[in-house]
Amino acid sequence: MHSVYAVKIKTGRFADNGEWIMKVISSVTVRQFFVFCVVGVIATLTHYLVALFFHELLAVNLYVCNLIGYVTAVVVSYCGHSRFTFRVALSQEIFRRFIIVSILTFIASEGILAVLENTLQLGHRISLAIVVLIIPLITFLLNKMWVFRHSAH
Secondary structure, eight states, X not given: OOOHHHHHHHHSSOOXXXXXXXXXXXXXXXXXXXXXXXXXXXXXXXXXXXXXXXXXXXXXXXXXXXXXXXXXXXXXXXXXXXXIISOOOOXXXXXHHHHHHHHHHHHHHHHHXXXXXXXXXXXXXXXXXXXXXXXXXXXXXXXXXXXTTTTOO
């Protein structure tokens, strides 16, 4: 795929009718984003089902169950994104960066939620909807550009 700049140099103008966006976004990135979303849904279901299992069947405290579910989902997410989204071997360095991004995006989601709900006075449903749409995009970009940067296809 050529960048928009390559199109400009070659033709003397930018591609028309929005074609430039397809020049910038490669088919690999589109595939990665789709797989990223699938892995994210699987990790979310894992979090939920593991937490429910420990709480409902083993009578463990709900907050402890949530933590167990979250940690399990982080492992599922890391393994899934390494193997399927970005197709890289598991490593301690990548896992360390993955954990940093997971923590930072969680903190960012809390901050965005607080601003939307408390400062902008948006309702909780709209605030949560905005957060669950924005944070995965930020997470994908951070994973692609930093966590898995050396081996991303």
